[in-house]
Amino acid sequence: MTDAITIEIIRHALLSAAEEVARNLCRTAYNTVVYEIHDYGIGIHDAAGDVVADAPGIAVFTRGNDHGIKKAVEFLGAGAMEPGDVFILNYPYWACAHTLDPLVFAPIHVGDELVGFASCRVHVLDLNQKDPGYVLDSTDSSQEGLVLPAVRLYRRGEQNTDVFNIIRFNSRLPERTIGDIQAQVSACVTGVRRTQDIAAKHGRENLTGAMRAINEHGAALARLGLAKLPKGTWSATDFVDSDGVDTDRLVELRATVTITDDEMTVDWTGSARDVRGPINLPVGQTHALSSLIFKALTTPDTPVVAGNFAPLRVITEPGSVMHAVPPMPTFTLWTGLLAGEVVLKALAKGMPDLVPACSGGDVCSMMGLGVNPRTGEPWLEATNEAVGFGATATADGEDGIMHLSEPGCRNNPVEVLETKSPMVIESYGYRPDTGGAGRHRGGCGVSRVYRFTAPSTGICLVYKTRTRPWSIAGGGEGVPNRIVINGGTERERVQGGSYNRLEAGEVLANETGGGGGFGDPFERQPQRVADDVRNGFVSVAAAAREYGVEVDPEDFAVDEDRTADLRAAARTPG
Numbered sequence: 341m342t343d344a345i346t347i348e349i350i351r352h353a354l355l356s357a358a359e360e361v362a363r364n365l366c367r368t369a370y371n372t373v374v375y376e377i378h379d380y381g382i383g384i385h386d387a388a389g390d391v392v393a394d395a396p397g398i399a400v401f402t403r404g405n406d407h408g409i410k411k412a413v414e415f416l417g418a419g420a421m422e423p424g425d426v427f428i429l430n431y432p433y434w435a436c437a438h439t440l441d442p443l444v445f446a447p448i449h450v451g452d453e454l455v456g457f458a459s460c461r462v463h464v465l466d467l468n469q470k471d472p473g474y475v476l477d478s479t480d481s482s483q484e485g486l487v488l489p490a491v492r493l494y495r496r497g498e499q500n501t502d503v504f505n506i507i508r509f510n511s512r513l514p515e516r517t518i519g520d521i522q523a524q525v526s527a528c529v530t531g532v533r534r535t536q537d538i539a540a541k542h543g544r545e546n547l548t549g550a551m552r553a554i555n556e557h558g559a560a561l562a563r564l565g566l567a568k569l570p571k572g573t574w575s576a577t578d579f580v581d582s583d584g585v586d587t588d589r590l591v592e593l594r595a596t597v598t599i600t601d602d603e604m605t606v607d608w609t610g611s612a613r614d615v616r617g618p619i620n621l622p623v624g625q626t627h628a629l630s631s632l633i634f635k636a637l638t639t640p641d642t643p644v645v646a647g648n649f650a651p652l653r654v655i656t657e658p659g660s661v662m663h664a665v666p667p668m669p670t671f672t673l674w675t676g677l678l679a680g681e682v683v684l685k686a687l688a689k690g691m692p693d694l695v696p697a698c699s700g701g702d703v704c705s706m707m708g709l710g711v712n713p714r715t716g717e718p719w720l721e722a723t724n725e726a727v728g729f730g731a732t733a734t735a736d737g738e739d740g741i742m743h744l745s746e747p748g749c750r751n752n753p754v755e756v757l758e759t760k761s762p763m764v765i766e767s768y769g770y771r772p773d774t775g776g777a778g779r780h781r782g783g784c785g786v787s788r789v790y791r792f793t794a795p796s797t798g799i800c801l802v803y804k805t806r807t808r809p810w811s812i813a814g815g816g817e818g819v820p821n822r823i824v825i826n827g828g829t830e831r832e833r834v835q836g837g838s839y840n841r842l843e844a845g846e847v848l849a850n851e852t853g854g855g856g857g858f859g860d861p862f863e864r865q866p867q868r869v870a871d872d873v874r875n876g877f878v879s880v881a882a883a884a885r886e887y888g889v890e891v892d893p894e895d896f897a898v899d900e901d902r903t904a905d906l907r908a909a910a911r912t913p914g
Contacts, residue, residue: 342549350542350550354384354393355643357534362395365460365527370519372756373722374462378749381405381461384531386551387454389413390646393554396748398461400628400676402644404436405459407624408443411435412490418454421447424497426525429490430467432481432670436624439467439485439671444493444524448532450539455548458531460524464517465720468510473709473720474799475671476584476839478618484671486510493525513718558639558647565638566604566651569691573598576685578810580661580675581803581836583617590806591615591661593679597686604637606630606683607655608662615661618669619803625676626662630654632745633683637694672837674803677703677745688812693733697776698809700727700785700853702802702821703743710796712762721761723752728775728783728818728854730809737783737855739877740770762794771819771851772879777886778815778857779864784877785821785852791845798840798848805836815857816886824849861887862907866898 342350361382366375373379381401383391389409394402411434412427421427429435430442437443445459469475469485478484486507492500504518511517539547574597579590594610608626634652635644642648656663662679664670684695707722724746729737742749754765766789775782792798800823809818825833825840827849842848869889872878874896883889888910890902 342546342553346542346546347550347553350538350547351393351554353538354535357531357538358382358384358393358395360534361458361460361527361531362397364530365462365523368523368526369462370516370523371462371465372752372760374520374523376750376752376756377724379463381459382527383459384535385409385457385459386548386555387456389457390555392456392551392645394644398746398749399632400625400745401437401461403628403631403649404624405443405445405461406646407627408435409445409457409459412445415490421454422496423447423449424494425492426494426528427490428488428493428503428521431487431489432622433664433666434489436622436628437461438673439469439487440464442488442521444521444528446528446532448535450536450544450547453544455539455544456535456551458528458535460527462520462524464520466512466517467507468512469671471839472512473707473797474801475618476799476837478669478671479585479616481667481669484618484669493521513720555645555647558642558645559650561642562638562648562651566599567601569599569637569694571599571601572690574686574689576682576689578678578682578685579807580619580678581806583615583619584672584837585617591619593661593675593682595679595682595686597683603651603653604634605653605655608660609655609657611657612661613657613659618671619673619675620661620664620668620670621673621675622670623656623663625673626656626679627654629676629680629745630683633680672801674702674801674837677743678804680745685810692812696732696737697730697782697812697815697856697858698818699729699737699743699783699855700818700821701804701809702727702853703746704821704850704852705801706790706848706850707799707801708761708763708790708792708796709799710762710794713794714762719761721752721757723757724749725751725788725850725852726786727821727852728785730855731776731778731780731782731815731858733858734780736781737775739775739783740786741783762792762796764791764793765789766791766847770876771854772876773882774819774854775877776809776811776816776818776854776857777861778811779859779861780815780857781864781872781877782809782811782815782818782855782857785819785854787849787851789847789849791847792842794844796842798842800836800838800840800850802836802850804853809853809856811856811858813859815859816861818854818856821853822851824851862910866900866903870896870898
């Protein structure tokens with residue numbers, strides 16, 4: 341039996357290995373989405389495919405990696421996986437993501453024994469999906485690009501040239517796509533070597549014993565966290581703007597959460613069916629997003645391990661938007677980004693003091709592509725944008741922070757976007773008055789304005805624009821996200837998710853939403869409102885209208901008499 345001190349040493353060594361995998365990936369990737377934004381999921385797993393150490397990136401990727409590895413082992417058999425093999429899997433229903441998020445993984449052997457896996461998932465730029473960049477309106481998975489069903493990139497350490505040639509001839513951007521996949525391979529090989537180093541130092545049995553103990557301890561911590569939560573059943577509904585095909589249809593997401601002494605169940609029964617467009621989720625991602633909320637409630641202060649999710653049960657209906665089955669399209673995975681806050685909305689009914697109000701509710705991604713006149717070469721760059729976070733019972737929501745589904749991610753810097761593409765960032769800053777009013781204010785969203793200097797395509801991935809971010813305990817709702825094309829001109833249009841052909845000189849503004857507020861806005865201390873005005877988060881007019889606080893626009897002093905009159909008038913019936 342492995343002693344506790346050795347287990348802890350091995351646990352930290354595995355975490356260090358996962359971080360080294362991430363650093364290796366970022367040093368070798370070709371794609372700014374990977375090395376700048378950190379759009380990746382990395383894990384070291386035990387022989388069953390359960391994660392024992394990860395490096396933070398896209399939160400829902402790591403649990404999806406578990407699911408994908410297990411499906412690959414089921415498909416191929418563990419005995420078929422040999423030392424030096426490296427596999428790629430992007431079949432959405434197994435891999436838990438769309439075709440451009442391939443899972444690359446490698447078995448870890450110590451001697452002849454399979455002791456685990458190293459995994460790395462990233463967003464690659466092109467695998468011959470029907471539209472360059474991103475697919476917003478596919479109606480069948482066959483339109484969504486090249487499918488690789490757990491095939492070997494390397495066999496016993498030797499490159500499988502046939503597979504790389506297939507990828508090369510099925511990509512509009514073959515150099516960058518192959519480069520990113522090779523970076524994934526390098527990252528996984530690093531994970532294999534470092535785990536083998538741990539086995540060499542501490543012994544194979546101690547390694548496998550520590551992996552088992554890590555997940556057992558993770559499960560025990562989760563049960564302790566679960567025991568502290570209120571018990572009951574609560575339901576909530578929210579909506580995705582559309583599926584990209586039936587553009588006038590709001591797509592319903594319904595979650596019923598039940599917490600007992602033994603488990604938390606997230607039941608997605610009642611969510612929309614017959615969704616024709618590509619927002620349907622592979623079931624592994626539904627489990628992953630549900631796991632993210634469970635983790636935040638029960639074990640937020642410890643690294644992710646599979647044992648953390650032992651007390652979680654997820655129920656789905658095959659054929660629904662939360663459980664895609666072949667050939668349902670799955671390319672636009674924004675359902676998986678929005679659905680986590682439906683779980684929080686349900687929980688807010690039973691534990692409003694423990695969960696935040698809704699954030700801006702989206703990742704608000706903008707992707708530009710075309711031919712760069714400076715080089716004559718195709719270009720494709722993207723960035724996800726920050727939103728305002730929802731307020732809580734004890735604090736304001738954070739202003740301009742990455743959405744809760746991507747806590748390990750960043751956005752793409754202005755300098756990178758302008759250097760690598762024919763885009764000029766004309767302005768970038770907070771959106772005042774977007775956070776919901778409250779005793780605690782919702783965080784403000786941001787605005788980034790792009791001017792294109794050459795004919796380009798601007799793909800906007802924003803799917804919460806038609807419903808407002810919800811609040812708690814009488815707070816105000818947040819202002820939703822929106823995309824504005826050619827604002828302030830006769831050609832202005834305001835929209836959400838869209839595929840836009842833009843001429844040189846045209847302007848696109850990505851304006852993200854604010855979080856919901858918590859509590860009665862008239863209970864907010866007037867000086868705090870004045871500070872918000874001084875800092876540019878709340879306008880003078882909104883301070884008076886939403887909070888009943890009169891603020892001098894010159895020196896930001898509170899007019900106490902006028903404030904008292906405004907608040908008294910607002911509370912007077914009629």
